[in-house]
Amino acid sequence: MKAILLFAHGARNPEWAGPILAIRDAMRARRVAARVECAFLEFIEPLLAEAIDRLVAEGCNEIVVVPIFMASTGHTQRELPLLLDAARVRHAQLQLRVAAPIGEAASVIDAIAQYALEA
Amino acid sequence: MKAILLFAHGARNPEWAGPILAIRDAMRARRVAARVECAFLEFIEPLLAEAIDRLVAEGCNEIVVVPIFMASTGHTQRELPLLLDAARVRHAQLQLRVAAPIGEAASVIDAIAQYALEA
Numbered sequence: 611m612k613a614i615l616l617f618a619h620g621a622r623n624p625e626w627a628g629p630i631l632a633i634r635d636a637m638r639a640r641r642v643a644a645r646v647e648c649a650f651l652e653f654i655e656p657l658l659a660e661a662i663d664r665l666v667a668e669g670c671n672e673i674v675v676v677p678i679f680m681a682s683t684g685h686t687q688r689e690l691p692l693l694l695d696a697a698r699v700r701h702a703q704l705q706l707r708v709a710a711p712i713g714e715a716a717s718v719i720d721a722i723a724q725y726a727l728e729a
Numbered sequence: 730m731k732a733i734l735l736f737a738h739g740a741r742n743p744e745w746a747g748p749i750l751a752i753r754d755a756m757r758a759r760r761v762a763a764r765v766e767c768a769f770l771e772f773i774e775p776l777l778a779e780a781i782d783r784l785v786a787e788g789c790n791e792i793v794v795v796p797i798f799m800a801s802t803g804h805t806q807r808e809l810p811l812l813l814d815a816a817r818v819r820h821a822q823l824q825l826r827v828a829a830p831i832g833e834a835a836s837v838i839d840a841i842a843q844y845a846l847e848a
Contacts, residue, residue: 614845614846614848616845618799623803625800625801626800626802627800628800628832630800633841633845636838636839636842637842637845640846642846676845678799680737680745680748680749680797681746681747683740683745684740684742709845709848711748712841712844712845713748713751715840715844717843717844718837719748719752719755720840721839722797722831722837723752723756724836725834726733726752726831727759729793729795729828
């Protein structure tokens with residue numbers, strides 16, 4: 611079973627997660643075959659390791675992590691690879707890969723540009 | 730003259746600004762009447778105050794600030810209003826307003842959801 615894991619920063623205010631949960635819900639509403647879950651770097655649960663472990667325990671053998679970050683930063687370039695390496699040690703059979711952050715997707719850039727023009 | 734100011738966090742690595750500049754360029758490519766510029770909270774120039782002052786000096790009398798943040802956080806809920814209040818003191822005639830952050834726009838949520846599904 612495949613899972614898509616939306617990986618976002620997190621913040622002390624739990625309401626920060628609202629847009630991330632909205633993305634998850636928009637994906638689930640499209641009735642995709644893959645599981646869709648959220649995970650956070652800090653402050654909001656589940657953290658990434660916990661989310662991965664849970665998905666594997668529930669039978670996922672392939673996880674694609676999608677960074678909900680505008681750009682590649684220390685969080686996606688340094689912290690995320692370390693977290694994923696640790697997960698690969700815990701789950702040797704798991705196919706685990708990372709997509710480009712959302713700010714590198716032309717379709718996302720276009721949608722934000724259109725929103726800003728109409729704002 | 731109206732201006733749209735894309736307001737993003739900024740990071741120590743100047744490459745972080747790439748997606749923000751890409752949004753600006755996508756907007757300019759649509760040949761809108763408004764000026765489109767970027768400004769940052771920290772690390773990357775121009776900072777917000779400098780960007781506003783420059784637009785006013787160049788003849789803008791209306792500025793819409795679009796927060797390129799997924800969610801309302803301390804940055805958009807506490808720091809941004811203070812920066813805008815200070816700008817209103819410096820420029821009493823300026824029409825200055827703030828749009829909702831991009832993570833509250835359904836069209837942006839949908840575009841991110843679609844990207845994540847295809848990732």
